[in-house]
Amino acid sequence: MKKAAILFCTCAAILLFTNCHKKMHPTAAKNPAEEMDYATNHYTVAQRAEGKVLFEKTCAGCHDLPVPGESTILQWDDILPKMFKKANMGYDDAGLVKAYVIFNSKK
Ligand code: HEC
Structure with a gap:
């Protein structure tokens, strides 16, 4: 019984942490x-x-493809989370797109 409780807590903690x-x-x-x-x-x-x-595949679905170098990092920070939601983009893909956009953003 005790073992099961410990196992359960450990799993819950791991899940919580990774989430x-x-x-x-x-x-x-x-x-x-x-x-x-x-x-x-x-x-x-x-x-x-x-x-x-x-980015090219996903971000031209509803409007023209945006140009990363036309917006600053702060502007992208504002826009990207909204667009990732609109595009229904998963976490890992969003990370890759964000890395590309930020790397090429307006200096
Ligand atoms: C499901 C449709 C849809 C998809 C997919 C989509 N967008 Fe948009 N996007 C919109 C709409 C609608 C607007 C205008 C209104 C708004 O800001 O919500 C917009 C506006 C924008 C703007 C202008 C925002 C501003 O405030 O000037 C940018 C930049 C942009 N999108 C980037 C992206 C990027 C990057 C992606 C890919 C990750 C993307 N969009 C995918 C619908 C979409």
Whole structure:
């Protein structure tokens, strides 16, 4: 009985932790320098290229394809979470798209 309770708590704690961890990023707003650092160093060139493909595939469905370099990081922070929702984009894909967009945003 005690063993089962411990097992249950451990599983619950792990679930809670991974969920929170998931919710914290990548769409959570950080400051622009941190975001650029994250997009540059946490994601590889290949992942940002994958983000570009997803961006081109997903973000021209309802309007013209936006240009990453036309908006600043702060502007993208405002827009992207809304658009990820509209596009029904999953967490991992949104991370790749965000890395691509932020990396190429207006300086
Ligand atoms: C389901 C339709 C839909 C999809 C998919 C979509 N958008 Fe949008 N987007 C809209 C609508 C509607 C607006 C205008 C009104 C608004 O801001 O909600 C908009 C506006 C925008 C704007 C202008 C916002 C502003 O305030 O000037 C940008 C930039 C943008 N979208 C980027 C994106 C990106 C990047 C993606 C891909 C992740 C995307 N959109 C996918 C519907 C969509």
